[in-house]
Amino acid sequence: MTSEQWLEFVEVVSDLWEDNVVTRELCAVVKDRPIAIAIYGQFGAQSIVWINSSDRRALGETHLEALRTPEGMERLKQLLMSTHGW
Numbered sequence: 001m002t003s004e005q006w007l008e009f010v011e012v013v014s015d016l017w018e019d020n021v022v023t024r025e026l027c028a029v030v031k032d033r034p035i036a037i038a039i040y041g042q043f044g045a046q047s048i049v050w051i052n053s054s055d056r057r058a059l060g061e062t063h064l065e066a067l068r069t070p071e072g073m074e075r076l077k078q079l080l081m082s083t084h085g086w
């Protein structure tokens with residue numbers, strides 16, 4: 001995945017972004033707006049549940065734990081894009 005592909009993906013799902021309780025909490029937890037936008041674009045109202053869930057098979061850790069390292073962030077981005085069929 002290139003950075004251009006990631007930015008294109010975020011742009012596509014950004015149409016689903018809205019200011020609400022879930023997106024505000026997601027931004028507070030994730031602290032990376034493009035990743036927050038991608039998560040909300042994929043999971044909507046269930047975004048907080050998803051970020052706190054585990055996908056040890058794909059990431060080797062929880063989604064939230066993956067955000068702690070650059071490598072984990074890249075794996076999470078790839079997972080989000082693949083979930084969307086990119």
